[in-house]
Amino acid sequence: MSSLGETWTTKVEWRRALRRRRRELAGTTRSAEDRALRGALLSWLRERGIRTVCGYVPVRGEPGSPETLDAVLAEGCRVLLPVVVGAEPLDWADYTGPDSLRPADLGLLEPAGPRLGQRGIAEADAVLIPALAVDHRGIRLGQGGGHYDRSLPLAAPGALLVGVVRDEEFVAQLPDEPHDVRLDAVLTPERGVVPLPVVT
């Protein structure tokens, strides 16, 4: 288990340190992790019979890749991607392949097709959520915009909320706040999908 975070207290300190580690990661490590993540994700989607999944287009060292999104599509799954609309719940649109993306604010790539509205998230059986870290209780540290905390309450009641991080970013305990929505599971390249909370 990782010992990251022993000297970091606030969300700001955690974010700064985790972003630096992602920046310094070797390209070969990133690709190996992406291949492992893809294998684990595809098996899990098959096992659970998941038909529609909310994903994200990775930026700045986030786990995953456009190839992994394409592999999920090839599996016959519908993929929805987030669209930022200010400090509101995220909007959603279908991912239909690399041509369906266009550059957006914050260095993001967003889907260019018809918007489903903020309640589009309710069409998903599982929501894959980008994170800088996830802890054993299911607390997630995101980029600090509060976008997912505002959007996840609109997911379908039985939808599985899955944070996606590198193995060392799955940690014992993160700083938390009352608005933080707890995750049902975490997906990492080496461990695959791990249900949360971890019972010790």
Ligand SMILES: Nc1nc2c(c(=O)[nH]1)N(C=O)[C@@H](CNc1ccc(C(=O)N[C@@H](CCC(=O)O)C(=O)O)cc1)CN2
């Ligand atoms: N790939 C991806 N898509 C996503 C998210 C995400 O975390 N990852 N979001 C998750 O909610 C939403 C967008 N919110 C975001 C908020 C802040 C930053 C961010 O990296 N901010 C940095 C630097 C911005 C820049 O370089 O321009 C910062 O604030 O320092 C990214 C996404 C929806 N789409």
Ligand SMILES: Nc1ncnc2c1ncn2[C@@H]1O[C@H](COP(=O)(O)OP(=O)(O)OP(=O)(O)O)[C@@H](O)[C@H]1O
């Ligand atoms: N449910 C909510 N309703 C309104 N504002 C919220 C909500 N959740 C979070 N916020 C606002 O967003 C700010 C950032 O929250 P937080 O640090 O938890 O973001 P994050 O989960 O890391 O970001 P993101 O989801 O964008 O990756 C909070 O300080 C709060 O003001």
